[in-house]
Structures are given as C-alpha cells and as structure tokens.
Amino acid sequence: MKQDNDLRNNLKSIRTRLGMxxxxxxxxxxxxxxxxxxxxxxxxxxxxxxxxxxxxxxxxQVEDLFWLERDLPxxxxxxxxxVPTGQQTRVSLARVGGxxxxxxxIGKDAFRQDMIPADGESQHQTDTDKVRVRLLDDNLDTLxxxxxxxxxxxxxSLWARATERWHPQLRVQxxxxxxMSALHSLCRGEAHIAGMHxxxxxxxEYNTPFVRDVLAGMEAVLITLGVWEEGLLVKSGNPxxxxxxxxxxxxxxxxxNREIGAGTRLLLEQTLQKEQIPFHTVQGFDHIxxxxxxxxxxxxxxxxxxxxxxxSVATAFGLGFVPLHxxxxxxxxxxxxxxxxxxxxxxxxxxxxxxxxxxxxxGGYDISKxxxxxxxx
Numbered sequence: 001m002k003q004d005n006d007l008r009n010n011l012k013s014i015r016t017r018l019g020m021x022x023x024x025x026x027x028x029x030x031x032x033x034x035x036x037x038x039x040x041x042x043x044x045x046x047x048x049x050x051x052x053x054x055x056x057x058x059x060x061q062v063e064d065l066f067w068l069e070r071d072l073p074x075x076x077x078x079x080x081x082x083v084p085t086g087q088q089t090r091v092s093l094a095r096v097g098g099x100x101x102x103x104x105x106i107g108k109d110a111f112r113q114d115m116i117p118a119d120g121e122s123q124h125q126t127d128t129d130k131v132r133v134r135l136l137d138d139n140l141d142t143l144x145x146x147x148x149x150x151x152x153x154x155x156x157s158l159w160a161r162a163t164e165r166w167h168p169q170l171r172v173q174x175x176x177x178x179x180m181s182a183l184h185s186l187c188r189g190e191a192h193i194a195g196m197h198x199x200x201x202x203x204x205e206y207n208t209p210f211v212r213d214v215l216a217g218m219e220a221v222l223i224t225l226g227v228w229e230e231g232l233l234v235k236s237g238n239p240x241x242x243x244x245x246x247x248x249x250x251x252x253x254x255x256x257n258r259e260i261g262a263g264t265r266l267l268l269e270q271t272l273q274k275e276q277i278p279f280h281t282v283q284g285f286d287h288i289x290x291x292x293x294x295x296x297x298x299x300x301x302x303x304x305x306x307x308x309x310x311x312s313v314a315t316a317f318g319l320g321f322v323p324l325h326x327x328x329x330x331x332x333x334x335x336x337x338x339x340x341x342x343x344x345x346x347x348x349x350x351x352x353x354x355x356x357x358x359x360x361x362x363g364g365y366d367i368s369k370x371x372x373x374x375x376x377x
Contacts, residue, residue, distance in 0.1 A: 007042070007201075008042075008067055008253035009040070009065055009066045011036070012061065014041075014064070015036075015058065018256075022040075023155075029053040029054050030053060031050055031053065051065070058293075072134050074133060075132075077093060077100035077131055078101050078102065078189075079102050080101055081103075081106070083122075086123065089105070089122050089123070090120075091104055091105060091118060091119065091120055091122050091133055092119050092173060093133065093135075093143050093146070094147075094173060095143060095144040096191065097334075099189065101190055102122055103148075105123075119142075145170050146172070146173055146342065147170070147172050148173045148190070149172065149173070149174050150177040150181070150190070150191040150195065151174070151177060151194060152179065153225065154293065154312070154313065155365065156225075159350075159355060160172035160174050170346065175190075175191065176291060177194075179198045179210075179261060179262065179263045180210070180214075180260075180261030181200070181261050183196055183214045183364075186220075186332060187218070191331065192333065193331050193343070195331055195332075197328065198263050198266060199267065207237065207330045208222060212377050215332075219336075220333060220335060221332075221338065221377075222376075224369050224374045225329045225331055226359065226369075227326050227328050227365070228310050228311065228326070228329055229287045229325075229327075230267055230308065230311075230327050231256070231310075231311065231322045231323040231324040232248075232308055233295060233299045233306060233309050233314050233319045234299065234320040234322060235320060237320060238320040238322070242306055243322060244322075245272055245277060245282075246275055246277065251305075253306050254287075255287070256287045256288075256289050257286065257308075258295065259328055262309040264292070265308070267327070271324060287304070292310060292313045295307035295309045295315070296313050296317040298330060299317075299319055300319060306323075310364055311363065311364030312362050312363050315362075330375075347371070351370075355370075355372070
C-alpha cells in the first residue's frame with residue numbers, strides 16, 4: 001500500500017527494545033524485510049492483515065504500533081533551553097508552576113544512561129522561548145504527574161528510579177545541572193526542585209545564602225538529602241602520594257576541573273585560596289568537564305592525575321579518594337510546589353527504608369538527617 005502521510009508508527013523502537021532485527025520481525029510476521037523497512041521509514045502503509053501480524057509478533061496492540069498524526073493534540077510550552085529555529089526536536093514535557101515546559105532531548109540529553117523517552121516533537125519557528133509541541137502520546141496524566149529535579153548528585157537518579165518503582169503513576173525527570181544552574185532553573189520556573197551543595201565561608205552556611213540571593217522575593221524551603229564527602233579523586237592506590245591540594249603543585253599533578261557554578265569547583269578554589277596557591281600554578285585548572293562522572297572518567301582513563309568530586313563517585317569508579325571537606329546536599333523547593341501531590345509523593349519517599357538502604361550501599365553519604373527541613377527563606 002502506498003505511503004499515508006498521516007500515519008505514524010513506533011515499530012522500530014519497539015522492535016529494537018525487544019532486541020529483534022528487521023529480518024527477525026519479518027520472519028515472525030511472515031513478511032519480507034523490505035516490508036519492515038518500508039513501514040519503519042513511513043514509506044509504506046501496511047494492510048490490516050500485515051498490521052495484525054506485526055502486533056502479534058511484537059506482543060502488543062495495534063494502537064501501540066500505529067496512530068494517525070491528526071489524532072494527537074498539540075500544546076504550547078516554554079523551552080527550557082535554546083534550539084535552532086526551524087529544527088524539529090524531541091522533547092520531554094512537564095507541568096511546572098502552571099505552565100508546560102519542554103526540555104529538548106539533544107546533545108548529551110539525547111543519549112543519557114537513564115535515557116528519557118520523548119513526550120513530543122517540537123519545531124521552533126520564532127525567536128521566542130515558546131514552542132508548539134505535537135504530543136506522541138495522548139496520556140496527559142503522565143505529564144501532569146511528572147516532577148522535575150535539576151541537580152548534579154548522581155544519587156538523585158537512583159532516588160528517582162526507586163520512587164517510580166514504588167509509585168508507577170509518578171514520573172521523576174532528573175535534569176543534570178550544577179548547583180548554581182539548578183538554582184537558576186528553579187527560579188525560571190523550569191524545575192520543581194533544585195539540588196545544590198555550595199558552602200559560603202563568610203557565613204559558614206551551606207546553600208542558604210545562595211538561595212536567598214538567587215530566589216530573592218520567592219518563598220522556598222531547603223530539605224537535606226544528606227552530607228557527602230568531597231575531595232580529590234586519584235588513581236587507585238594513589239601512586240603520586242597526593243594528600244593535599246599543595247601536593248598537586250609539588251608533585252606536578254594534572255587535574256580536570258568543573259565549570260563555574262559547580263559546588264566542587266567552588267570548593268577547589270576556596271581550598272587553593274586558603275593555602276595561598278595561585279590557580280594558574282595547578283596544571284589543568286582550566287581543563288573543564290561538566291559532571292562528577294566526567295571527572296572520574298578522566299582520572300580512570302589517565303587523562304588527569306586528579307580531579308575533585310565525591311567519595312561515592314570514587315567508589316563507583318574504583319578510584320582512590322583524598323577527603324577535603326564534608327558538604328551538605330540540599331533540595332530547594334518553592335513553597336507553592338509543596339502542595340502539589342506528585343511533589344509530596346516524591347518527598348515522602350525520603351523516609352522510606354529502602355531509599356536509605358540504596359544510599360547506604362552506594363556509600364559516601366551521611367543520611368542521618370535525610371528529609372529534614374534545614375532552612376526556610
């Protein structure tokens with residue numbers, strides 16, 4: 001049958017998720033491989049008989065495989081980050097503060113380890129931050145039950161996936177962002193929760209001074225996730241004998257650093273200043289990577305001798321660890337979001353014993369005060 005410009009399918013995604021080749025599916029459905037290729041590319045609209053065979057071979061309903069484009073609604077959303085004008089972009093969606101927010105699944109976000117399925121497809125036609133999104137699914141309940149967290153702690157992803165296991169109707173989207181970026185994302189209405197770990201040496205306070213500054217005029221609460229140990233990741237066995245930041249210079253060690261706004265970069269700068277070590281004397285100070293995992297990978301692969309991160313990341317990558325500081329990791333939430341059922345449901349799991357067990361097994365976290373409100377601003 002010739003192409004139907006209004007017919008859409010996700011045959012390829014279901015097939016590949018099941019680990020089947022085009023030929024495997026063709027054999028099961030009793031059609032040619034060329035038929036499978038034509039259907040997946042949209043060049044061929046299958047007959048009713050072939051449609052039923054494909055659904056049976058894949059163990060799903062026909063409506064799971066095929067739909068008419070005109071049957072799916074469109075919504076207007078705010079773009080969380082820029083995309084090229086005129087480009088069709090896969091996006092995930094969430095309702096934040098009374099408006100739809102679209103998160104482009106491009107670059108690193110397109111192929112994350114916890115890969116996010118697209119909720120829709122957008123085409124940015126203007127210079128505004130608004131975009132029309134054609135939904136790929138008409139189940140708006142999922143979108144309304146999505147909680148968005150911006151932060152950098154890998155453990156947030158673990159918490160999110162565990163929560164979804166216990167509450168299948170709840171979806172948690174974890175958008176990676178350093179502490180300051182996460183806070184600004186919360187301020188702009190792009191997230192329900194911001195995770196951060198910034199220390200202010202002038203007040204000896206964690207996070208609160210930065211929250212007051214960025215969220216001026218907004219009401220928020222800070223709920224602690226835990227206290228984690230920050231320090232230098234080094235090769236297993238610490239062959240260079242690095243014990244302090246001073247050793248980075250005396251031993252000629254090469255490091256990788258984090259971007260401005262990251263809590264670990266701020267810690268490194270504060271520690272170097274305390275020891276009166278000029279930044280430029282540390283080899284690799286301007287070699288920037290953008291996540292805790294990237295720091296660990298650089299050390300593990302020998303690209304750098306050291307980098308600043310956390311004890312739990314060092315353990316996960318089998319690296320040595322030189323402790324420098326204990327930092328409190330807080331979740332910052334606007335008060336208006338605390339009344340929303342999905343947010344309440346997510347936060348309630350912080351008291352769950354199974355969440356505590358996951359954190360304890362990961363290591364590097366003191367969770368004795370997890371879930372406590374540590375400040376109100």
